[in-house]
Amino acid sequence: MPPPRPVPSAAAAADGSQELHAELMRLIGPAACREDSHCRALPLGAKPCGGPEGYVAWSTVGTDSVRLQAVAERYRVARAARNQRLGLVSDCAVVMEPPVRCVPDAASPLGGRCQAQAGRGGPALLTR
Numbered sequence: 485m486p487p488p489r490p491v492p493s494a495a496a497a498a499d500g501s502q503e504l505h506a507e508l509m510r511l512i513g514p515a516a517c518r519e520d521s522h523c524r525a526l527p528l529g530a531k532p533c534g535g536p537e538g539y540v541a542w543s544t545v546g547t548d549s550v551r552l553q554a555v556a557e558r559y560r561v562a563r564a565a566r567n568q569r570l571g572l573v574s575d576c577a578v579v580m581e582p583p584v585r586c587v588p589d590a591a592s593p594l595g596g597r598c599q600a601q602a603g604r605g606g607p608a609l610l611t612r
Contacts, residue, residue: 499569501529501562504555508540511552515543515598517586523598525581526556530564533576537563541584541598
């Protein structure tokens with residue numbers, strides 16, 4: 485069973501990012517796949533120093549990539565505005581895009597689920 489998804493903080497509700505995060509997760513859905521080539525890493529949010537807060541795996545199979553990218557950009561803008569409004573700071577560490585794979589999953593309609601792999605993603609790795 486995959487680890488639970490990170491949930492944006494209560495402060496995110498004020499800027500709409502919580503709803504955008506939920507919409508992203510709905511668009512990603514089960515991230516069903518048959519092979520690694522179906523899997524991609526989506527950058528999420530915005531760190532105060534720049535760059536994404538982390539990544540989440542998604543599948544090109546059955547996902548509207550144009551809509552997903554548009555919602556991800558709206559989420560990034562909302563998080564960046566929140567960071568600025570609250571005067572937040574971060575460690576300014578670069579969060580590297582993690583490798584993603586199609587891992588076997590008997591519950592998946594295609595027999596697999598896209599999953600970000602540990603390693604290069606560091607502590608900001610957001611898995612499904």
